[in-house]
Amino acid sequence: MNFNFYMPSRVIFGSGSLSKLHQQKLPGKKALIVTGGTSIKKYGYLKRLEEELDKANVNYVLFDKILPNPIKDHVMEGASLAKKENCDFIIGIGGGSSIDSSKSIAIMAANDGDYWDYIFGGTGKGKAIPNDPLPVVAITTTAGTGTEADPWTVITNGNEKIGFGYDKSYPYLSIVDPELMKTVPPKLTAYQGFDALFHSTEGYLNKMASEMSDLFALKAIELIGKSLAAAVKDGNNMQAREDVAMANTLSGIVESVSSCTVEHSIEHAMSAYYPKLEHGAGLIIISKEYYTSIANAKVRDEKMVNMARALGKKDASKPMDFVDALVDLQKACRVDNLKLSDYDMKKEDLPAIAKNARFAMGGLFECDPHNFTDDEVLSILEKSYK
Structure with a gap:
């Protein structure tokens, strides 16, 4: 340890x-x-x-x-x-x-x-x-x-x-x-909750992860899986609000002990070019393709299964089960149909955004469990674009 x-x-x-x-x-x-x-x-x-x-x-x-x-x-x-x-x-x-x-x-x-x-x-x-x-x-x-x-x-x-x-x-x-x-509207509750979730999932998968960061990360993932959809549905549900708030603070501690990954590099580049894109919304839009890439790379199989179980899929047995659990939560929070075109993002800007991700936040590429190429980053953006 x-x-x-x-x-x-x-x-x-x-x-x-x-x-x-x-x-x-x-x-x-x-x-x-x-x-x-x-x-x-x-x-x-x-x-x-x-x-x-x-x-x-x-x-x-x-x-x-x-x-x-x-x-x-x-x-x-x-x-x-x-x-x-x-x-x-x-x-x-x-x-x-x-x-x-x-x-x-x-x-x-x-x-x-x-x-x-x-x-x-x-x-x-x-x-x-x-x-x-x-x-x-x-x-x-x-x-x-x-x-x-x-x-x-x-x-x-x-x-x-x-x-x-x-x-x-x-x-x-x-x-x-x-x-x-309590006054945060449902849409923003979802966007913010997924940001906290991804701080924890990225910190858990990260090369810098440790036994200490894993403790906080898995608990944060569990709390979000348990209560985010309820907080989105009813903002006055204080038990759900408290669970998500605790997950958020835990995710900050994860960020202190571990780090983010390429997922955040990509989103930072997206919202740098398109400032009206909410950070959490951008993360949601690219998340399915990013975590599918991690699952296919076979670099964190056990941890992907652990995250799926923490998120609520108790019978998870393979890496893609986390992606399925993630999409289910997005559907429950009614954010599964977000589109980059909603923010007037142009498809021809995607190559520049992909390059910017490494130029501005290249340090996170070094922390990611998978060695992402620029082409793979561009592929995530292209597959996420709709």
């Missing part, structure tokens, strides 16, 4: 846990609140956060420009505001895009230059980060990325959508309150 386990974030999990924020030791007296969209305001979550900060005697400034696929320009703008306002720490509230952006803003609020100076992959310069980031408090209102329990942040710069992170970019504190997830 060999593994390196490091997860320094304090995670406060449970319904109503946002109301405990003011009781925590917060890392400063002035925060930059980072969020996006209108749902945080519409459902009163921002107001509740502000009330908690008032109780804790913490001042705050709002930066609410974050996009569903967050961009480098907003990272730099948020960091500039944090510097101008002398903020001590960053609070990300919302989905993965807000929390990821908070981590990146925290890095640039404490350092000079351009964010892409520090990025590995693509046109990033891969420089060492001189100063520690500001502390980050993560308050997740979705169950998808697991970013509340890992150091990773995914930001887009032009046609490069690249994941980045290191030991200092873990959140200082994370609040996981399933009550905040």
Whole structure:
């Protein structure tokens, strides 16, 4: 047994846990609140956060420009505001895009230059980060990325959508309150749940997987197989919401100990070219062909069977049983008919997207259990296109 386990974030999990924020030791007296969209305001979550900060005697400034696929320009703008306002720490509230952006803003609020100076992959310069980031408090209102329990942040710069992170970019504190997830609509509940699922399946199949990551991954897969369809069907089903929220946080820990695979490289390239493509939707669209490729490659037969059983197919005996279980879950969540053409993706762009997957996120190719060629990546895209 060999593994390196490091997860320094304090995670406060449970319904109503946002109301405990003011009781925590917060890392400063002035925060930059980072969020996006209108749902945080519409459902009163921002107001509740502000009330908690008032109780804790913490001042705050709002930066609410974050996009569903967050961009480098907003990272730099948020960091500039944090510097101008002398903020001590960053609070990300919302989905993965807000929390990821908070981590990146925290890095640039404490350092000079351009964010892409520090990025590995693509046109990033891969420089060492001189100063520690500001502390980050993560308050997740979705169950998808697991970013509340890992150091990773995914930001887009032009046609490069690249994941980045290191030991200092873990959140200082994370609040996981399933009550905040009740208002996520069915479609997005499904998209986000499958993202969490694939963080776990990819982490389980990965070359970097260990006994430790396998424990978290299989439990996350089991919880999603048990409860995602129920959460999609009835957003007020709190048992289902809690199960999926727990799976999400576990999937973040999987990402901390293991890694993603080529599946995520491909989707990052897709949504870099087509930013309106939701990350989870893109993963769902390519997932059947990706996992069929893994099954046919015969590189993780036993683990594929284990995943199928965890997902609910108790009589699984062969790798393709996982693909069947995956498609069954997509049907149960009513996301089995997603099409790339729904997002105006052009078939003639697929070769460029395939090349971009390796150019921007080539590190994940090295972690994948199968040695994917560019032609195989293109084949996954072509077979997934409809």
